[in-house]
Amino acid sequence: MVSLSGNSYDVAAIDFAFSMNFPADGGAVVAPSGPAALLENPDATMIEHAVERIEAATDEQIRAVIERVPDELLDQNGKDQLVAALCIRRGKIREAMKTKGWLP
Numbered sequence: 001m002v003s004l005s006g007n008s009y010d011v012a013a014i015d016f017a018f019s020m021n022f023p024a025d026g027g028a029v030v031a032p033s034g035p036a037a038l039l040e041n042p043d044a045t046m047i048e049h050a051v052e053r054i055e056a057a058t059d060e061q062i063r064a065v066i067e068r069v070p071d072e073l074l075d076q077n078g079k080d081q082l083v084a085a086l087c088i089r090r091g092k093i094r095e096a097m098k099t100k101g102w103l104p
Helices: 044-056 059-066 076-090 093-100
Strands: 002-005 008-011
Touching: 044 093, 059 076
Parallel strands: none
Antiparallel strands: 002 008
16 A cells, blocks of 8 residues: 655555464464565554554454455354454554564
8 A cells, every 4th residue: 555645655565465364362463574665664653553543443343344254255153263363463463563663
């Protein structure tokens, strides 16, 4: 995603490759990897804002989004497992960003 703001670009790299393959405990959460050009100058203010929004998402909001996935792609058991894993992972993101040095 790229958006123009003023005289600069805001760039976000989003990778959904493993977005539904979490163990029951939510698995490890790590900061994203990618090309150096996208990772060399992280904006702590933007990262903090994104982490706050993720942390503010309720279990019900997460479930509502996952319930929209067609049953042909993810059965109800899979949806329940994904919701549980995402709810757990939500609480691990801040520490992952701190570990990477992107948040104080």
